[in-house]
Structures are given as C-alpha cells and as structure tokens.
Amino acid sequence: MSESLPDPVDLLVIAAHPDDAELCLGGTLLASRALGLRTAVVDLTRGELSSRGDPETRLRETEAATALLGLDHRTNLDLGDGTIRDRDDARVALVGEIRRLRPKVVLAPWRDDLHPDHAGAGELAFRCHYLTGVRLYAPGPAPAWRPPQLGYYMAHTPFEPSVIVDISDHFEGKLAVMRAYASQFHQPGIDGAPTKIADPEFPRFVEGRAREYGVRAGVRYGEPIRWHDPPAVADPTSWIVGEGLPGSRRPEHRTHGLSVPGTAGEAE
Numbered sequence: 001m002s003e004s005l006p007d008p009v010d011l012l013v014i015a016a017h018p019d020d021a022e023l024c025l026g027g028t029l030l031a032s033r034a035l036g037l038r039t040a041v042v043d044l045t046r047g048e049l050s051s052r053g054d055p056e057t058r059l060r061e062t063e064a065a066t067a068l069l070g071l072d073h074r075t076n077l078d079l080g081d082g083t084i085r086d087r088d089d090a091r092v093a094l095v096g097e098i099r100r101l102r103p104k105v106v107l108a109p110w111r112d113d114l115h116p117d118h119a120g121a122g123e124l125a126f127r128c129h130y131l132t133g134v135r136l137y138a139p140g141p142a143p144a145w146r147p148p149q150l151g152y153y154m155a156h157t158p159f160e161p162s163v164i165v166d167i168s169d170h171f172e173g174k175l176a177v178m179r180a181y182a183s184q185f186h187q188p189g190i191d192g193a194p195t196k197i198a199d200p201e202f203p204r205f206v207e208g209r210a211r212e213y214g215v216r217a218g219v220r221y222g223e224p225i226r227w228h229d230p231p232a233v234a235d236p237t238s239w240i241v242g243e244g245l246p247g248s249r250r251p252e253h254r255t256h257g258l259s260v261p262g263t264a265g266e267a268e
C-alpha cells in the first residue's frame with residue numbers, strides 16, 4: 001500500500017559498511033542537507049568483520065553520525081560483511097529499499113574499488129538500478145521506481161570523476177561526522193588493530209583527496225562522483241560553481257548566464 005511509504009528522498013547513498021557513506025560522501029550529504037534536500041543511506045552490512053570496535057559500539061557510532069548528517073532515513077540490510085556481491089537475495093532486498101525511498105539520485109561505491117565489498121556493492125547497485133524499474137521483478141509493497149540517475153563515489157581506488165561536489169562549506173562538518181566513528185580511528189593511548197583508517201595520518205589523507213579534487217574544480221574542497229550515464233542539463237552554464245583551472249576565473253555572476261561585465265552592459 002503506497003500510503004505506508006515514506007516521502008521520497010532526493011539523494012540515496014548505498015554503502016557496504018556503516019562508515020563508508022561518511023568517509024566518502026560526508027561532505028556531499030551535509031551539503032545536500034543544507035540545500036534542503038532529503039537524504040538517506042542504506043548500509044548493506046553491519047561491518048561485523050571490522051578489526052576494531054564491537055558491533056554495539058559501531059551501532060552507537062552510526063546513530064551519532066546519522067544524527068550529525070541529518071539523514072531522513074538510514075537502514076541496514078545486514079547482508080553479511082565480507083560477502084557483498086551481486087546475488088539474488090541482495091538484489092531483492094536492495095530493489096525493495098530503493099523502491100521504498102524513491103530517490104532522484106543513487107550514489108554507490110565505484111565498481112572497480114580495491115575492497116571486494118565496495119566493488120560488490122557497486123555492481124549490485126548497478127544491477128538493482130535497472131531492476132527497480134522492472135514492474136514484475138520482486139513485487140512488494142512499493143511499486144516499481146527507477147531512479148533517474150546513478151553515480152559512483154570514490155573509496156580506495158581512484159577514478160576519473162565526471163563531477164565534483166563542492167563541499168568547501170562542509171569539510172569541517174565531514175571531519176566531525178567521521179569522528180563519530182571513534183573506534184575506527186587512532187586514539188592516543190588506545191591499542192587497536194592497525195587498519196588504514198586507524199593510521200594517525202588518515203585525516204590528512206582525507207583532506208588531501210578533498211583538496212586535490214576541489215582544486216581541479218576551482219573550489220577549496222570537493223568530493224568526486226562519476227555518473228553512470230551522462231546527465232542532461234537544460235542550461236550548460238548554470239550548474240557551474242568554482243573557477244576551474246587557475247587563470248580561468250569566471251565573471252562574478254553565478255546566475256546570469258554568459259553576459260560578461262563590460263560587454264552586456266555597454267550594449268544596453
């Protein structure tokens with residue numbers, strides 16, 4: 001019954017593990033929220049194979065991060081850490097959740113990521129994106145709904161992005177959201193398994209990547225996304241923020257099309 005469905009969301013992030021959305025797209029989720037968009041995260045596992053932190057601690061940390069992100073929905077499909085791949089039971093579960101939330105944009109991990117769960121989640125999302133629109137596939141309480149746009153976000157393995165989300169105003173917020181996962185990070189005086197994100201240098205890596213992609217787009221901090229299919233835009237000049245390469249400074253008008261000061265004015 002459609003009456004029981006939640007209001008549709010604008011942005012849905014699919015994550016293999018409960019801190020992936022925060023680490024990879026924390027700025028994008030905060031920026032989207034600040035723009036008034038409705039946001040959601042679907043975690044595919046509880047991260048129960050993690051070398052650090054027990055499940056109860058990680059659940060509390062996820063709840064704290066969810067509150068900081070201001071998410072409208074967060075669900076966990078509990079498909080089994082270390083087993084995420086494109087398979088029938090996972091398809092049925094994820095298709096049902098996407099149909100329930102009816103997002104405009106779905107973002108999933110890059111399909112060639114180093115981590116098998118991330119790559120598996122990307123492949124699963126790609127296949128589910130198609131199946132969500134197949135009316136007779138796994139019918140459930142929510143009707144068929146194919147999100148208009150699917151994109152991929154960057155975890156371990158870099159790729160050439162097709163768009164950079166400007167997170168300059170939300171980078172500190174992203175760091176705060178990441179810190180909600182205290183058990184996963186380096187804490188002075190506390191021993192734990194040596195993982196990539198528990199390295200004391202990890203926050204510097206996060207900043208370096210955000211700076212690298214931000215600089216390429218002419219903003220301070222950015223998060224890279226690669227669209228599965230190129231999106232259509234009605235006005236190819238209206239969506240640009242930032243200045244691009246050094247020396248290509250745009251005229252100060254962000255919203256006035258192509259009129260260049262001193263040119264359009266003289267013609268009046």
Ligand SMILES: [Zn+2]
Nearest residue numbers: 016017020118
């Ligand atoms: Zn992960």
